[in-house]
Amino acid sequence: MNAEASKAEQPEQTEEWADVTPDAARRLVRAAVHAFAERGYHATTTRDIAGRAGMSPAALYIHYKTKEELLFQISGVGHRLALDILRSAAEGEGGAARRLAAAVRSFVRWHAEHHTTARVVQYELGALSEEHYTEIVARRREIDGVVRGIIEDGVRAGEFDVPDIPGTTLAVLSLCIDVARWFTTEGRRTPDQVGELYADLVLRMVGATDA
Amino acid sequence: MNAEASKAEQPEQTEEWADVTPDAARRLVRAAVHAFAERGYHATTTRDIAGRAGMSPAALYIHYKTKEELLFQISGVGHRLALDILRSAAEGEGGAARRLAAAVRSFVRWHAEHHTTARVVQYELGALSEEHYTEIVARRREIDGVVRGIIEDGVRAGEFDVPDIPGTTLAVLSLCIDVARWFTTEGRRTPDQVGELYADLVLRMVGATDA
């Protein structure tokens, strides 16, 4: 979707933090994402984040009140990105099978391509404050709703054979999300290949007539 | 498999730490599992673990040299348990479909029933020391091998239709493992129900002829 490639300083990812301003805050976010993904939120120090961003520890607190607020910003942007990707696939053309496959393909591709961000988004929820957590959980329910919607469409249209719609929705999302845990750039598969494989597997899970 | 029920002090789980001795060490392990599962390894303090086990902070170091060694004990026992469960299902009776269903059913049930232990086993690998980590990774490869073995059997026998065997193995295991992330006792589903649902979904993923 994001056609503009950056100047290949970080070749793997299209710029996901473009709308974080000012520049120093964006550098902090990028540093924090990498640190959180590598070591986890609690094992990451503010000194480490600031160091990676090329600043003194104190500079962090000019842009963010706390370390947790930095995590919240990452989690918020990440969830919106994930939701947008899913929605634009869900609202695409074609029958339920086609749209479900497109949704899984792009959702999985995002989790693989941006697996550092995705790791933070999916596995550091517990480190958020209570208020921030409930806000994020609301967005996650939206994500669930989008996928369930496609599956319901397919069942209604007779395209899918799904005995347990909420359960299958849960399983499909779970499968996609867990990509962030195991994916590495050193692995044998590219994000596109994983997306293709998973789209096929999910169509089988919902008993899609034909592919 | 474990027929002897405890005196229902902790109704949810059959005793998984029975062979950890002495008694004080077992209490520490149980306390650590709950603390690690709730807050994560790095956010858990040795004081918290000792407190939950009813001891002073210093008592922990009589039984374990470091906090990390405690995690390693938990991870080691947990991985052996998980592997045993999978193996006894894989070596059971019947065709590949039956054995794969049994493996997924019991593996998923374990992840749901013992989701606190499973959470530590599956999501705190990164906190292990380098040596301990490589030791655990070896056990994880065995787990992968067991599942791949069943799928290969099914393909050879013409029972399954699987274009990408390593990829599908990965997806099946990923689906099961992620149960530890989302499962709660407050949810609508029992561990048995999740196991049943997932066994069905996995049979669909491998294109099993009949169920």
Add this chain to the structure above:
DNA sequence: ACGGAACCTAAGCGCTTGCTCACCCTTTGT
């Protein structure tokens, strides 16, 4: 020319962390 906003740093405060140490009970073998 210059007041002020924006941004950054060196130094460090108060606290918590993993872990240790000196010492104290109980149980056990002889």
Add this chain to the structure above:
DNA sequence: ACAAAGGGTGAGCAAGCGCTTAGGTTCCGT
């Protein structure tokens, strides 16, 4: 009877933590 061993404690150390503060520099509108 009593030394040894095993299992425990209270107090506390050195290090590292999140975060603050006082002060400096750069840039801009007027």
